Amino acid sequence: MAGLTDEVVSKSQQTAAVVVDALVGHDAPALEASAQIHAHFDKYASSTSPEGVKLMSQVDFIEAITPPPNSVAAAYHKIPREQYGILFLVADRSQKGQITVQDYAFFENLLSKPDAEYEIAFRLFDRDGTGVVNFNEFIQLYKENKSADALPFDWNSSWASLYLGGQKTRRELTYAQFSQMLRGVQGERVRQAFLHFDKKSTGHITPAEFEEIIVKTQKHKLSDHLLENLHTLCNVGLSSKISYAHVRAFQNLMKDIDLVEVIIRKAISKSKDGSITRADFINEAAQTSRWGTFTPMEADVLFHFASLDNQSGRLSIQDFAKVVDPSWKPSERLSSEKAAAAAVSSTSKPLQAVLKSMYNFGLGAIAGAFGATMVYPIDLVKTRMQNQRVTVVGERLYLNSIDCAKKVIKNEGFTGLYRGLGPQLVGVAPEKAIKLTVNDIIRDYAKGTGPEGKGVSLPWEIMAGGTAGGCQVIFTK
Incomplete structure (x- = not known):
């Protein structure tokens, strides 16, 4: 390990870089870009070198790797798109500010590795490509990318010193050592942040x-x-x-x-x-x-x-x-649920109106039939009294309404009072149903027109009753 590290520290490192890359699992040789990667690169690459080679800038790179707005990529909607720019430092192996299709293919290959999260971070801090992370370079890059409102973190703490060494004995970290430190840094960040707020040590x-x-x-x-x-x-x-x-x-x-x-x-x-x-x-x-x-x-x-x-x-x-x-994302799910409910509601409104009218019509028919049945004996007695004829000796068949009812029951039985009810129901039931249905439809339409926005106003009450009566007359005639 020490011999290989000494080799890569030198600046003339064509061969040594390959050795170190092999040691830490890197792919130093230029990768052959697949047709799919090549097509994706060409789609976003916006410039061309004097030799005719297409190149991708940092802006192009961000557009190429970030999920589209409103995509379903898990959790990425919380990361600002500009933050993806830090990954360009990994893809830009030559540090020229532009990358080739081989660089882009190298980055895509890096993402497909099972330990991509750790290796990308290691390459990011290994700015010279030496295969180790130097403390000074590590701190410099950390400060460059630290946001102004970030929580404080002490890289000279006892925890950090276990990995990076003390101020007098700084260590360089290999990929394996760096990834192990990275795994624990999240817990240390939270611990230090807690102590930052808990200044009185209350716990x-x-x-x-x-x-x-x-x-x-x-x-x-x-x-x-x-x-x-x-x-x-x-x-x-x-x-x-x-x-x-x-x-x-x-x-x-x-x-x-x-x-x-x-x-x-x-x-x-x-x-x-x-x-x-x-x-x-x-x-x-x-x-x-x-x-x-x-x-x-x-x-x-x-x-x-x-x-x-x-x-x-x-x-x-x-x-x-x-x-x-x-x-x-509750906002999206709730909106989609509301949209679905609205779609169902808008689709079912016409059907609901039809069903409601049928319901009202049925209730009106039942009410009309019930009313006609209750008063039919009176109508029968009235009709017979009007149509009675005086006998040969000058006497009337019925003395009065009560006498008429008694004689009908005596001669025809109690059901005689309802003789001829069927044809009456055929006409009366639909007549009443139409009247009540039309009245309800107009009153529903006029809801909220009354005093203080409640009930139905008097003009609409008159309109509902008049229209309902008119429809009843038309049916009766």
């Missing part, structure tokens, strides 16, 4: 301070649901502030969120109703891992954020998706 910070820490350290890894409700973590305990234990529990949970999702899905698959409790999660986690994977507090944090909209204690995969899926 607690405010919800707003916790939210600032998480947003500035891992915003891109969290769903919108989590980001909007970070401040509620204080509700997991009894204090109005958030302890370091809760901060660490939250961080551990997010670090192993993929495993969390696996456990949730396995537990739900064994559930009859497609939902699980906190105990179900803990039991499944214990069965999935040989050792205890998640602490009780970490389970509390998970179920706290997943149950904000469901306090039943039994949570479904939809409840957990708001926590485990970084691309979960």
